[in-house]
Amino acid sequence: MDRRHFIGQSAAAVGLLAGLSSQTKAANLQKAEILVIGGGYGGATAAKYLRLFSKNTARVTLIEPNTSFISCPMSNLVIGGSRNLAEITSPYDTLSKRHGIKIIQDSVSSIDPDKKTVTLASGKTLRYDKAVVSPGVSLNFKSVEGLAQANKDGITLQAWKAGPETVALHKQIAAMREGGTFAITIPEAPYRCPPGPYERACQVANYLKQHNPKGKVIILDANQDVTSKGALFKKVWAEQYAGIIEYRPKSNVVGVDAKTKTLKLEVEDDVKADVLNVLPQMAAGEIAIKSGLANSNGRWVNVNFLNFESTARKDIHVLGDAIQIAPLMPKSGHMANQHAKVAAAAIVAELSGWEVNPAPVLTNTCYSFVNDREVVHVASVHQYNAAEKTFKTVPGSGGLSPAPSTLEGVYAWGWAHNIWADSLG
Numbered sequence: 156m157d158r159r160h161f162i163g164q165s166a167a168a169v170g171l172l173a174g175l176s177s178q179t180k181a182a183n184l185q186k187a188e189i190l191v192i193g194g195g196y197g198g199a200t201a202a203k204y205l206r207l208f209s210k211n212t213a214r215v216t217l218i219e220p221n222t223s224f225i226s227c228p229m230s231n232l233v234i235g236g237s238r239n240l241a242e243i244t245s246p247y248d249t250l251s252k253r254h255g256i257k258i259i260q261d262s263v264s265s266i267d268p269d270k271k272t273v274t275l276a277s278g279k280t281l282r283y284d285k286a287v288v289s290p291g292v293s294l295n296f297k298s299v300e301g302l303a304q305a306n307k308d309g310i311t312l313q314a315w316k317a318g319p320e321t322v323a324l325h326k327q328i329a330a331m332r333e334g335g336t337f338a339i340t341i342p343e344a345p346y347r348c349p350p351g352p353y354e355r356a357c358q359v360a361n362y363l364k365q366h367n368p369k370g371k372v373i374i375l376d377a378n379q380d381v382t383s384k385g386a387l388f389k390k391v392w393a394e395q396y397a398g399i400i401e402y403r404p405k406s407n408v409v410g411v412d413a414k415t416k417t418l419k420l421e422v423e424d425d426v427k428a429d430v431l432n433v434l435p436q437m438a439a440g441e442i443a444i445k446s447g448l449a450n451s452n453g454r455w456v457n458v459n460f461l462n463f464e465s466t467a468r469k470d471i472h473v474l475g476d477a478i479q480i481a482p483l484m485p486k487s488g489h490m491a492n493q494h495a496k497v498a499a500a501a502i503v504a505e506l507s508g509w510e511v512n513p514a515p516v517l518t519n520t521c522y523s524f525v526n527d528r529e530v531v532h533v534a535s536v537h538q539y540n541a542a543e544k545t546f547k548t549v550p551g552s553g554g555l556s557p558a559p560s561t562l563e564g565v566y567a568w569g570w571a572h573n574i575w576a577d578s579l580g
């Protein structure tokens with residue numbers, strides 16, 4: 156055999172081997188059981204994109220207790236009474252009908268990362284090769300004394316997970332006595348949706364302006380200052396809600412007396428109000444904490460930002476609000492949707508024997524309604540930084556609205572309908 160012939164044959168053999176190995180890997184992808192826990196912005200998007208990126212070959216099961224998806228983005232408009240819950244609700248069954256995802260309506264009660272199994276509340280146990288965990292946040296009721304009981308008694312509502320509480324909180328506001336006070340408390344960051352509480356204050360003030368003009372809104376913020384879109388919100392409060400919204404920074408609420416509807420603050424005097432919307436400290440969804448994934452102060456989940464795999468457990472990828480964020484990365488639905496795409500691409504690549512994208516980029520846009528039509532936004536672009544193994548905002552990217560506008564109100568609804576279609580459609 157001459158040298159040229161040998162090299163040709165060897166190359167063919169190497170080619171065949173490579174072909175075999177990618178076929179074997181492709182078979183790995185098709186054989187793998189991929190369980191997605193939680194059908195919110197992170198989980199629903201991950202389930203759909205695992206199917207899309209694998210050309211519908213990956214076996215994907217989504218476990219979610221709710222019968223339909225109710226969006227937190229836009230839910231403040233339901234609290235302000237200008238929209239209803241049906242307008243922010245999407246069905247889950249499109250994911251099965253259009254994308255072949257198996258949906259189990261149940262919740263995961265435990266994960267065994269050693270055996271690679273999850274147990275459902277119904278008692279059934281499922282095996283996984285890869286698990287994607289996107290359970291959102293849990294609310295730490297213990298961080299405010301008396302809150303758990305006040306919530307149980309229906310006196311305080313959080314409505315920080317959209318659903319029946321969203322409607323109930325609107326009803327409390329609508330039933331408030333003439334000239335009554337609505338108080339919203341904000342925990343120290345990080346918490347789900349930095350601008351969300353300030354948007355909510357605007358929505359409640361907008362409702363009161365029309366239906367209860369002597370009513371007041373007090374914002375008790377544990378942070379030093381407004382944590383997102385600060386100058387824009389403050390301008391709106393001064394121009395549209397003067398005499399209605401009162402903003403108190405550095406006001407950390409530590410207790411609630413449900414009987415007298417009084418909030419106890421760490422330093423300042425107590426505050427009494429008619430409707431109490433107490434947002435306590437937040438942490439990763441309960442299942443992440445219970446499963447030992449929350450290795451950042453027992454509160455959030457550290458992940459490898461190239462594939463969103465938990466640093467505590469192999470083959471468990473964690474998305475969305477549950478993770479320990481990179482600098483300036485908000486806990487937002489838009490971000491959870493972006494995490495999901497990076498994780499889905501990485502999982503398909505890993506199971507197919509392809510290189511995982513070494514330089515992922517994420518974007519974020521967040522719209523806030525300052526009344527029922529006018530909106531302000533903040534946007535940013537986040538690039539993976541290999542040296543520091545984290546995402547960094549790209550200098551000069553994104554930006555802020557110059558002022559609220561109705562045109563941005565149109566964009567905001569466009570954003571919502573697009574992201575619902577992208578995640579669930």
Ligand SMILES: Cc1cc2nc3c(=O)[nH]c(=O)nc-3n(C[C@H](O)[C@H](O)[C@H](O)COP(=O)(O)OP(=O)(O)OC[C@H]3O[C@@H](n4cnc5c(N)ncnc54)[C@H](O)[C@@H]3O)c2cc1C
Pocket residue numbers: 192193194195196197198218219220221226227228229230231261262263264289290291292314315316317347348351355440441442474475476477486487488489490491520521522523
């Ligand atoms: C008032 C408000 C306004 C907001 N506005 C915006 C906005 O304008 N733009 C924006 O981008 N973001 C906004 N957000 C933030 C956004 O809602 C969250 O960042 C986003 O929902 C996070 O997605 P996730 O997948 O991490 O969690 P979620 O969307 O909360 O999904 C978690 C899912 O997991 C399920 N789950 C939990 N535990 C289990 C279990 N054990 N087993 C099975 N399933 C489980 C839950 O039922 C839920 O469906 C807002 C939030 C609030 C509260």
